[in-house]
Each structure stands twice: as C-alpha cells, then as structure tokens.
Amino acid sequence: MxxxxxxxxxxxxxxxxxxxxxxxxxxxxxxxxxxxxxxxxxxxFDWELLGGKIVVRGASKWWHNLVRDELYYRLRGAKPRNLVINSEQSVFFNENNVPRPDIVIFERQGLDVDQDCIPVENVVLAVEVVSPGSRTEDRFLKPAMYAQAGIGYFWRVERGEGNVPEVHECWRHKEAGFYVPSPDRPTHVGTFKTDVPFPVEIDLRSLIDF
Structure with a gap:
C-alpha cells in the first residue's frame, strides 16, 4: 500500500x-x-470483526483453553439434538460485526455445513471465558452486542478461587433488550446447574481436575 x-x-x-x-x-x-x-x-494471529474494525484476539492462557474445551464437551453431551455446539465459530450479526464467541450453541435448521458464519438469529447461547487480555470485551462490549442482537442467554466464565471456574449466568430481558442476572442463581460457584436453554449440571472443579 x-x-x-x-x-x-x-x-x-x-x-x-x-x-x-x-x-x-x-x-x-x-x-x-x-x-x-x-x-x-x-x-x-486470531481476529474478529467488531464495529467495522479487525480486533486482535489476545493470546489465551492454558487455563482459558482448558476450561473452554472441557466446558464444550460437557455441553455437547447435554444439549438436545436440534442444537449444534461449536467453539471459536464466527457469528454474523451484520456486515460490520462478526464476533467469535468462545462457545456458541445454535439451531441447525436451515443451515449449510459449508457456510462461513452462523446467522445470529439461530444462536440461543453464547459463552465467553474471560482471560486477562479480553476482560473489557467479555465483560462489557460483547454482552451488550449479544443482547442487542437478540441472543437469549449469555454465560461469562471467570477464574475463581483456587483456579476453579465461576459461571455468571445471564438472561436477555425481552422488553429492555439487555442481559440481567439469572433470577434463580446469577453466579454459580462449585456446581453449575441450570435449566435454560437446556438442562445441564456441571461440577466446575472437574473442568480443571481430570
């Protein structure tokens, strides 16, 4: 140039x-x-498109990748057959925003396995595992984007005491259009148990002890 x-x-x-x-x-x-x-x-390097800018995805630590991968396998075994789970899958919001959640669960209906991106309309759950280089995006920027785009559920996974993951479960408020903490149990420590968007129960320490 x-x-x-x-x-x-x-x-x-x-x-x-x-x-x-x-x-x-x-x-x-x-x-x-x-x-x-x-x-x-x-x-x-890894990157994603946010707000019309190419944003570099920071190098993740071993803890981040371990928790993401172990959580992926637990959710894969718990999800219903009509849903698909991917990690690091691009999701098309609009022409200027194509993020890549750490884990995304979406409806398979109407999708082609050869397409590059998952339409955000198909997504039912987005999960971000927070790492030191992604705190601002995972805690503030992406949840706001995901809620505005209509994704019904968002989980933010943080590193808790003794390196054990903690899950912050959020539901999209339909009228307000933003995420609110789960009314039953907003922060899961020790055991993660929820019924939405499908029933799952996970011993969080088992994600790092195996």
Missing part, C-alpha cells in the same frame, strides 16, 4: 477495497470494514 512522502499515516483503503496484511489496521472511513472485505484475510 502506497504511503505518501513525508506522511505519518498510511492512506486509508477505499470503501470497497479488500483488507490485506498491509492495510487491515486502517479501516475505511464511513463505517469501517465489512465482512465481504475481510473474510478472505489471512493474518498470523
């Missing part, structure tokens, strides 16, 4: 120019990157 002589900042890409390894950090004016512009982008 050309840089003018004496210029301090590279020229921003044109509105319809695809993202590349050289220009990805400079979203086009007037709305930023769209999914069509970035879906073929290959970078040497």
């Amino acid at each position: 050309a840089v003018g002589a004496g210029s301090e900042h590279p020229q921003r890409p044109a509105r319809d120019e695809p993202a590349t390894r050289d220009n990805w950090m400079y979203p086009p004016a007037g709305g930023g990157w769209t999914w069509d512009q970035v879906q073929g982008l290959i970078l040497p």
